[in-house]
Amino acid sequence: MENASAYKVLVVDDDVDIVEILQYNLDKAGYKVASANNGKQAVEIVKTFLPDLIIMDIMMPKMDGVEASRIIREMPEAAETYIIFLTARAEEYSEIAAFDTGADDYITKPIRPRALVSRISAIFKRRSKREQAHNTLSVGDLVIDRQSYTVYKADQLINLPKKEFELLYFLAQHPNKVFSREDLLQNIWGADVYVLARTVDVHIRKVREKIGEGYIRTVKGVGYKISLEN
Known part of the structure; x- marks a missing residue:
C-alpha cells in the first residue's frame, strides 16, 4: 500500500452510521480523516483540511453533494482533489449531474467499506506514479527532479538555488516554446512580487554557467526557450 498517512480523506454524509464506519476503516488504513x-x-x-480525496453523498440537507462539488471544483486549492460520490439513487440523471460537476467516481450504496478502502488505495497508487513521472524531466543529458530539487548532468549533481531551479524546470516543461521575460517573471516570481526584468537575464546566465550553454537559447527580441536541438 502507498504511504496512507501522506493522504487526507474527507467523508461527507448525513448518515452518521456511514460516516462512522468509513472513518473507522480509513483510520485503520492509516489515512488522515475528517x-x-x-x-x-x-x-x-475543504478550505482548511485540504483533502486529497472526498467521499461525498449526493442527497444531503442544507447543500447537496452536487452543489458542494460544483463549489469545491472552483476552489484553486482543491483543483487536484479526487471526488467520489456515494448515493442510494441509481437513476441515470443523478450520475450525469455528478460527473457534470467534476466527480471522478460514483458508487451506489450499500457500501462495502473494505472494498472502498482498497479502491482508494489504488487511486493513490496511480496518482503517486503520475506525480513521480511528472516530477522528473529529461533534457539531453540533464535529469531535473522537482521532488528533490536536484539536477544531474551525465550523473553529476549540479547545485542550483531555488529560483534558478524553478526557472530551469519551468522551461524544461515546455521544450522549444519561447517565453518572454514578463512570462517568466509571472510564472516563477509571481504577480505580487516586484522584480526587474533584468532579474530573469541574471538567473538565466547563472543557470547556463552551471549546466552549459547548449540548453537555454535566447530568441532575440522575444525571450528564452529550452532547446532540444543540441
Whole structure:
C-alpha cells in the first residue's frame, strides 16, 4: 500500500452510521480523516483540511453533494482533489449531474467499506506514479527532479538555488516554446512580487554557467526557450 498517512480523506454524509464506519476503516488504513454531515459544512472544511480525496453523498440537507462539488471544483486549492460520490439513487440523471460537476467516481450504496478502502488505495497508487513521472524531466543529458530539487548532468549533481531551479524546470516543461521575460517573471516570481526584468537575464546566465550553454537559447527580441536541438 502507498504511504496512507501522506493522504487526507474527507467523508461527507448525513448518515452518521456511514460516516462512522468509513472513518473507522480509513483510520485503520492509516489515512488522515475528517468528516462533514452536509455539503455546506464540507465546503468549509475543504478550505482548511485540504483533502486529497472526498467521499461525498449526493442527497444531503442544507447543500447537496452536487452543489458542494460544483463549489469545491472552483476552489484553486482543491483543483487536484479526487471526488467520489456515494448515493442510494441509481437513476441515470443523478450520475450525469455528478460527473457534470467534476466527480471522478460514483458508487451506489450499500457500501462495502473494505472494498472502498482498497479502491482508494489504488487511486493513490496511480496518482503517486503520475506525480513521480511528472516530477522528473529529461533534457539531453540533464535529469531535473522537482521532488528533490536536484539536477544531474551525465550523473553529476549540479547545485542550483531555488529560483534558478524553478526557472530551469519551468522551461524544461515546455521544450522549444519561447517565453518572454514578463512570462517568466509571472510564472516563477509571481504577480505580487516586484522584480526587474533584468532579474530573469541574471538567473538565466547563472543557470547556463552551471549546466552549459547548449540548453537555454535566447530568441532575440522575444525571450528564452529550452532547446532540444543540441
